[in-house]
Amino acid sequence: MSSKTMRLNLKIWRQKGPKANGKMVDYTLNEVNPEMSFLEMMDVLNQQLVERGDEPVAFDHDCREGICGMCSMFINGRAHGPMTGTTTCQLHMRHFNDGDTIVIEPWRASAFPVIKDLMVDRSAFDRIIQAGGYISVNTGSAPDANALPIPKENADMAFDAATCIGCGACVATCKNASAMLFVGAKVSQLSLLPQGQPEREERAIRMVEQMDKEGFGNCTNTGACEVECPKGISIENIARMNREYLRAKLVQK
Amino acid sequence: MSVLNSKIPAGPLADKWKNHKNSIRLVNPANKRSIDVIVVGTGLAGASAAASLAEMGYKVKAFCFQDSPRRAHSIAAQGGINAAKNYRNDGDSVHRLFYDTIKGGDYRSREANVHRLAEVSVNIIDQCVAQGVPFAREYGGLLDNRSFGGVQVSRTFYAKGQTGQQLLLGAYSALSRQVSVGQVKMYHRHEMLDVVMVEGKARGIIARNLVTGELERHSAHAVLLCTGGYGNVFFLSTNAMGSNVTATWKAHRKGAFFANPSFTQIHPTCIPVSGDYQSKLTLMSESLRNDGRIWVPKKQNDERRPVDIPEDERDYYLERRYPAFGNLVPRDVASRAAKERCDAGYGVGQSKMAVYLDYASAIQRYGTLEANKLGEIQPSAQRITELGTQVVASKYGNLFEMYAKITGDNPYETPMRIYPAVHYTMGGLWVDYNLMSNLPGLFVLGEANFSDHGANRLGASALMQGLADGYFVVPYTLGDYLADDIRTGSISTQDPAFDEAERSVQDQINRLMSIGGSKSVDYFHKALGKIMWDKCGMARSEEGLKQAISEIQALREEFYAQVRVPGSANEMNPELEKAIRVADFLELGELMCYDALNRNESCGGHFREEYQTEDGEALRDDENFAYVAAWEYGQGKAPILHKEDLNFENVKPSTRSYK
Ligand SMILES: Cc1cc2nc3c(=O)[nH]c(=O)nc-3n(C[C@H](O)[C@H](O)[C@H](O)COP(=O)(O)OP(=O)(O)OC[C@H]3O[C@@H](n4cnc5c(N)ncnc54)[C@H](O)[C@@H]3O)c2cc1C
Ligand code: FES
Numbered sequence: 001m002s003s004k005t006m007r008l009n010l011k012i013w014r015q016k017g018p019k020a021n022g023k024m025v026d027y028t029l030n031e032v033n034p035e036m037s038f039l040e041m042m043d044v045l046n047q048q049l050v051e052r053g054d055e056p057v058a059f060d061h062d063c064r065e066g067i068c069g070m071c072s073m074f075i076n077g078r079a080h081g082p083m084t085g086t087t088t089c090q091l092h093m094r095h096f097n098d099g100d101t102i103v104i105e106p107w108r109a110s111a112f113p114v115i116k117d118l119m120v121d122r123s124a125f126d127r128i129i130q131a132g133g134y135i136s137v138n139t140g141s142a143p144d145a146n147a148l149p150i151p152k153e154n155a156d157m158a159f160d161a162a163t164c165i166g167c168g169a170c171v172a173t174c175k176n177a178s179a180m181l182f183v184g185a186k187v188s189q190l191s192l193l194p195q196g197q198p199e200r201e202e203r204a205i206r207m208v209e210q211m212d213k214e215g216f217g218n219c220t221n222t223g224a225c226e227v228e229c230p231k232g233i234s235i236e237n238i239a240r241m242n243r244e245y246l247r248a249k250l251v252q253k
Numbered sequence: 254m255s256v257l258n259s260k261i262p263a264g265p266l267a268d269k270w271k272n273h274k275n276s277i278r279l280v281n282p283a284n285k286r287s288i289d290v291i292v293v294g295t296g297l298a299g300a301s302a303a304a305s306l307a308e309m310g311y312k313v314k315a316f317c318f319q320d321s322p323r324r325a326h327s328i329a330a331q332g333g334i335n336a337a338k339n340y341r342n343d344g345d346s347v348h349r350l351f352y353d354t355i356k357g358g359d360y361r362s363r364e365a366n367v368h369r370l371a372e373v374s375v376n377i378i379d380q381c382v383a384q385g386v387p388f389a390r391e392y393g394g395l396l397d398n399r400s401f402g403g404v405q406v407s408r409t410f411y412a413k414g415q416t417g418q419q420l421l422l423g424a425y426s427a428l429s430r431q432v433s434v435g436q437v438k439m440y441h442r443h444e445m446l447d448v449v450m451v452e453g454k455a456r457g458i459i460a461r462n463l464v465t466g467e468l469e470r471h472s473a474h475a476v477l478l479c480t481g482g483y484g485n486v487f488f489l490s491t492n493a494m495g496s497n498v499t500a501t502w503k504a505h506r507k508g509a510f511f512a513n514p515s516f517t518q519i520h521p522t523c524i525p526v527s528g529d530y531q532s533k534l535t536l537m538s539e540s541l542r543n544d545g546r547i548w549v550p551k552k553q554n555d556e557r558r559p560v561d562i563p564e565d566e567r568d569y570y571l572e573r574r575y576p577a578f579g580n581l582v583p584r585d586v587a588s589r590a591a592k593e594r595c596d597a598g599y600g601v602g603q604s605k606m607a608v609y610l611d612y613a614s615a616i617q618r619y620g621t622l623e624a625n626k627l628g629e630i631q632p633s634a635q636r637i638t639e640l641g642t643q644v645v646a647s648k649y650g651n652l653f654e655m656y657a658k659i660t661g662d663n664p665y666e667t668p669m670r671i672y673p674a675v676h677y678t679m680g681g682l683w684v685d686y687n688l689m690s691n692l693p694g695l696f697v698l699g700e701a702n703f704s705d706h707g708a709n710r711l712g713a714s715a716l717m718q719g720l721a722d723g724y725f726v727v728p729y730t731l732g733d734y735l736a737d738d739i740r741t742g743s744i745s746t747q748d749p750a751f752d753e754a755e756r757s758v759q760d761q762i763n764r765l766m767s768i769g770g771s772k773s774v775d776y777f778h779k780a781l782g783k784i785m786w787d788k789c790g791m792a793r794s795e796e797g798l799k800q801a802i803s804e805i806q807a808l809r810e811e812f813y814a815q816v817r818v819p820g821s822a823n824e825m826n827p828e829l830e831k832a833i834r835v836a837d838f839l840e841l842g843e844l845m846c847y848d849a850l851n852r853n854e855s856c857g858g859h860f861r862e863e864y865q866t867e868d869g870e871a872l873r874d875d876e877n878f879a880y881v882a883a884w885e886y887g888q889g890k891a892p893i894l895h896k897e898d899l900n901f902e903n904v905k906p907s908t909r910s911y912k
Contacts, residue, residue, distance in 0.1 A: 016824075017824060017825070033528055033530060035527045035528055035661075036528070036530050037532070037659075039532065040530045040531070040532050043530065043532055043775070044530055047773055047775060049819075050773040050817060050819055050828065051771065051772075051773060051817075053817075053819065054819065055819050055820050056819065056827070056828060058825055058827055060320065061494060062319055062324055062326070062493040062494050062495050063324075063326065063328065063329045063493045063494075064493070064494060064532065064533050064535075065329060065533075065535050065536075065655060066655065066658075067328050067329050067415065067417075067418055068319070068324040068325075068326075068328050068329065068493065069323070069324060069328075070319060070320065070324050085654075086658060090655070090658045090659070092658065092659070092661070094661055115464055115825055116824070116825040119825065121320070122320055122321065123320065123321070123441065125321065126321050126322075126323075126429065126432075126439075126441075129323075129425070129426065129429045130429040130430070130432050130433040131433065133426055133429060134384070134385075134426035134427060134429055134430040135383065135384050135385045135426070136430060137380075137383040137384055137427075138305075138308045139301075139304065139305040139308060139380060139427070139724045139725075139728065140305075140376070140380070140724075140725070141383075142376070142379040142380045142382065142383035143379065143383070144379055145338070145378045145379045145381075145382040145388075145396055146338075146340060146395050146396055148382075149390075149393060149394025149395050150390060150394050151394050152390045152391065152392050152394060155387055155388075155389075155390040155394075156387075156390075158385075158387040159387035159389075159412060159413065159419075162387050162412075162419060162422065163415060163418070165328075165418075166321065166323055166324075189385065189387065190385050193385050193387070195382070195383055195384070195385050196385055
């Protein structure tokens with residue numbers, strides 16, 4: 001198996017802090033093993049930078065198995081790189097070739113300001129959830145879990161929407177930096193479940209309003225978000241959210 | 254008399270918790286408003302605690318080092334969560350879950366705690382469903398279950414292979430709701446670097462704002478540590494990259510006892526190491542052992558492709574050695590059995606440190622069932638495989654995909670290669686029945702405490718414990734402690750104790766920044782990991798542990814002379830964050846070796862080579878070691894051991910047998 005190692009040219013966005021100007025910097029990396037993950041390749045680069053006395057490249061990551069949503073690199077013009085259904089941490093170097101040039105940038109969206117290098121501030125997503133992405137039930141007041149059967153089909157659809165990892169690839173990919181896929185997924189999950197019904201209207205309105213307040217752009221139905229979403233969240237969730245929102249506005253009046 | 258008082262309530266086992274709840278003191282709603290609580294960590298344990306306490310009216314400050322509470326390591330839990338609901342009608346009960354957990358833990362946990370855990374398990378599922386957690390359901394609309402290792406009932410609730418994600422998002426949504434109403438103030442990208450003790454009580458923390466590098470003081474009437482496990486002391490583990498021991502270790506240095514630190518769970522089914530650049534290991538959920546069969550070739554160094562090895566030349570060693578439980582033996586047993594086969598030369602793959610986890614027969618079995626269901630008469634072999642593959646994909650699809658992405662192999666066609674890896678730490682800060690450490694006002698929840706799993710945790714029980722602690726235990730027991738504080742008023746951060754704690758954190762940071770050596774933090778972390786894995790991992794011996802202790806001491810010295818932390822402390826600096834964590838791991842590792850050396854027996858995940866039966870099973874010594882080893886910080890000298898005797902009044906410890 002031990003395939004030949006590769007030599008790569010990396011062009012990486014370096015930015016000292018939120019207010020500093022950033023620029024692309026070139027690095028060459030030899031002996032990249034194709035079995036490595038993309039972030040392990042970055043570790044190797046950073047190791048060399050530290051040993052040389054330079055500052056390593058800052059990037060977000062934690063679980064390294066595609067579920068925490070922390071990693072967030074824009075690789076060769078695509079959120080999370082060339083493979084579909086894959087987060088940056090799950091991308092492996094076997095999908096690149098010896099001699100390749102790889103351009104690595106942070107998520108770019110005004111609602112996601114850069115903190116340092118490839119790290120951005122995604123707290124806008126938390127504030128959208130705080131605006132209504134929950135069911136108001138206090139601890140200890142729940143009825144028996146099987147008291148309310150939920151048709152498997154609805155439960156499965158709710159689950160599919162709920163698998164969003166909040167990484168922000170949808171925003172980074174969208175030419176308008178829209179967060180509709182992220183918000184649509186949460187609105188859909190909760191509106192598909194009987195437990196979510198009492199707050200259905202209020203939730204849709206509050207979450208959409210918060211999204212607008214955070215400075216995310218509009219959805220113009222280009223569908224790029226769905227393509228780049230590492231969890232394959234369907235764009236149908238946006239349609240459902242729009243219906244929920246309109247319905248809520250009607251009910252409100 | 255031991256200095257440890259576990260505060261286990263009197264009375265019959267099944268009534269202890271009920272009676273305790275009815276007799277402990279409460280804080281009335283008006284008084285809760287003037288009480289501050291700090292919750293460090295917002296994984297399952299912390300988010301559930303913070304949300305529940307805020308709902309009750311306490312003013313909560315919550316901290317996590319990630320950029321959002323939704324990213325805590327709990328998110329990665331795959332397989333499921335146990336609860337004694339008995340929805341299958343297969344004989345499950347609170348007592349059986351209690352019994353399985355005590356036995357699974359190899360009789361090294363407290364009966365009273367474990368029984369309480371089993372009791373509240375049923376409430377957890379109710380709570381999560383009410384929050385909108387989309388658990389798997391059957392066609393009738395009711396909740397589905399699967400089986401996990403070490404038990405003979407089906408009591409595990411799940412959401413595909415993403416149960417942790419769904420549970421954490423449920424707790425995160427409850428937390429978010431409290432943030433929105435102002436009951437919780439959330440501090441993300443903050444790392445706690447010390448606990449502040451004022452007049453003998455935990456009254457605050459020092460935290461570093463990871464974006465600006467600033468040190469901050471936060472005060473409260475009680476501090477809850479919900480900071481997860483410390484498996485990353487081994488460098489390679491299934492934990493997230495940031496998982497660390499710093500919060501609990503700093504508390505240990507301030508006097509909190511560390512209990513059973515060497516009790517580590519090595520999970521049998523992980524993707525094997527592929528090279529020295531490896532940064533972490535990936536778990537293949539235990540749920541795969543429901544349907545997958547584990548085997549190695551009967552011939553040593555067999556180079557054939559797995560599909561070319563005929564049935565009768567395969568050794569399904571778990572089914573052979575443990576016919577009653579087969580592939581579903583507990584984790585410690587399965588891990589050791591894999592190591593035994595590989596050490597004996599039967600391992601597979603390039604490194605020969607792997608065994609096969611095979612889905613071929615499950616695909617055939619499900620395919621045939623499905624064809625029958627569809628009324629297809631005499632389906633072709635290809636059709637059966639196709640249908641079976643669909644069924645397996647619907648159950649385990651995301652795990653199979655994960656495997657394919659990492660290894661480049663297709664696990665539907667060729668068996669997966671797996672090997673044990675560090676996964677979970679049963680040890681943690683010592684707590685009493687109320688989840689309070691020996692430091693007044695310092696509570697410890699979730700994986701960070703030692704409380705419920707003894708020497709080995711059963712699958713799907715960590716999620717249960719984290720949520721039990723946060724939703725259903727601490728909201729009661731904290732009130733009993735805080736009842737004394739209703740007139741205290743807010744705690745000043747100007748107290749000299751805060752000055753001193755902040756100064757010592759600042760000193761440590763200055764020290765690390767000024768070493769200016771030539772080696773990266775990872776270099777030391779990897780070196781420590783190797784010592785721990787070789788000498789305090791799946792098999793331990795007196796000689797190896799003694800060597801490990803002196804090697805770790807030497808490595809620590811080298812660290813403080815040779816490490817290089819680039820950048821400055823007044824900015825986002827991930828290398829500095831790592832350096833602080835690794836400095837603590839370098840102390841913890843040594844304590845783990847002391848603990849493993851002290852325990853002259855084998856139990857659960859702790860396997861001392863000197864103490865085994867003739868056929869290689871763990872040999873426990875109840876006469877001399879039926880105790881919790883709680884270690885006091887040695888202040889630079891050897892740690893001091895305190896023992897809490899374990900009394901078994903309801904189950905009689907017996908030799909664990911899964912044969
Ligand atoms: C891959 C994997 C799969 C698993 N699958 C299962 C399963 O199927 N079923 C099961 O029951 N268990 C499973 N487990 C175990 C289970 O997930 C964990 O034990 C459990 O989630 C731990 O929860 P916790 O709340 O205690 O800690 P965590 O979720 O680890 O949360 C720790 C929190 O503390 C914060 N923190 C840590 N240190 C600091 C600090 N110094 N300052 C500020 N904040 C800090 C972090 O930011 C985080 O918010 C699995 C574990 C792994 C690794
Ligand atoms: S690091 Fe968690 S999703 Fe990539």
